[in-house]
Amino acid sequence: MRKESAVTGNSAKGDAIKMNENLIVSLKDIVVEFDGQKVLDGLSLDIHDKEFVTFLGPSGCGKTTTLRVIAGFVTPKSGNVFFDGKDIANMPPYKRPVNTVFQKYALFPHLNVFENVAFGLRLKKMTEDEIRPKVLEMLEIVGLKGFERRSIYQLSGGQQQRVAIARSLVPDLATRPRLLLLAEPLGALDLKLRKEMQLELKRLQREMNITFVYVTHDQEEALTMSDTVVVMSGGKIQQIGSPQDIYNEPKNAFVARFIGDSNIVDGVMLKDFLVNFGGHDFTCVDRGFKVNEPVQVVIRPEDVQIVPPSVGMLTGLVREVIFKGVHFEMHVDVEGYEWIIHSTQASQPGELIGMNIGPDEIHIMKRSEV
Secondary structure, X not given: OOOOOOEEEOOOOOOOOOOOOOEEEEEEEEEXXXXXXXXXXXXXXXXXXXXXXXXXXXXXXXXXXXXXXXXXXXXXXXEEEEEOOEEOOOOOHHXXXXXXXXXXXXXXXXXXXXXXXXXXXXXXXXXXXXXXXXXHHHHHHOOOOOOOOOEHHHOOHHHHHHHHHHHHHOOOOOOOOOEEEEEOOOOOOOHHHHHHHHHXXXXXXXXXXXXXXXXXXXXXXXXXXXXXXXXXXXXXXXXXXXXXXXXXXXXXXXXXXXXXXXXXXXXXXXEOOEEEEOOEEEEOOOOOOOOOXXXXXXXXXXXXXXXXXXXXXXXXXXXXXXXXXXXXEEEEEEOOXXXXXXXXXXXXXXXXXXXXXXXXXXXXXXXXXX
């Protein structure tokens, strides 16, 4: 059953999720054009309080523009931006109850690390005794303990990004925003630190009890941190749901291909719970399609069981085997279609294998949802 999410996207047909209380941001029919080209095309989206929401999609899909509309850095050609029910379309960014962590840091080069993080607290006229423990705590959280007096120019790109995150998240009720917008803030970090910071950001979001809206093109990052993922392409919302729903129940071929690897093959829905593809009938868990309706069948690489050819429902010829560390990736020719299979046991190139797929591992999509 689909998780009841705090986000509702009206532009993803059939993907509306029941709204619950505490609506914080509502975008209604947002259109943004740059040089006559639509970047956001009638986008509608509701975001509720205290949830970690991620905008996910390829470069140019409109995810960062959506974030900038919320922040006030981009004025839409048409549509409304509501915050707590109040239209803030004409409110300047500095008056909006949001903070933004930019991909390009936006640090003050004339201030050291400590003073960059303390900047917002000093604007609130807090005392040094109040400021110092809060700044030091935040620097320790982001892994910069002992860097307080360093110049910004003495830091690596990843370290500068952590200063920007610390400045936006410094834990003080007077400066804490109700909504934190993060525009790919971990992009400059190395892989190990990026994974650590993903968990840190999620922990901070829970502890600070505020809404995070995060932008990324990294699927693993989105699945790791988010309560709700908004998948975008071409200025429109393709699907909204929990990470589990997005991965296991993609609404269309774009989502299926963008979120991890997928085998997508043509099939025919014979009746409820029975689909034909690859020349065989398979039991599935899907229903509600027309009898003999053409469909697309999605099967994740890790959901294919390799068996001897004599007992396999499908057979295929292994073309290539790639070692991925935790599993082998095999490219298999099945009646002219290339399948990807992930397994901890490697077959050999040129080997004929059998393939079995259970009902729960088969996901059916309408052809019209490509």
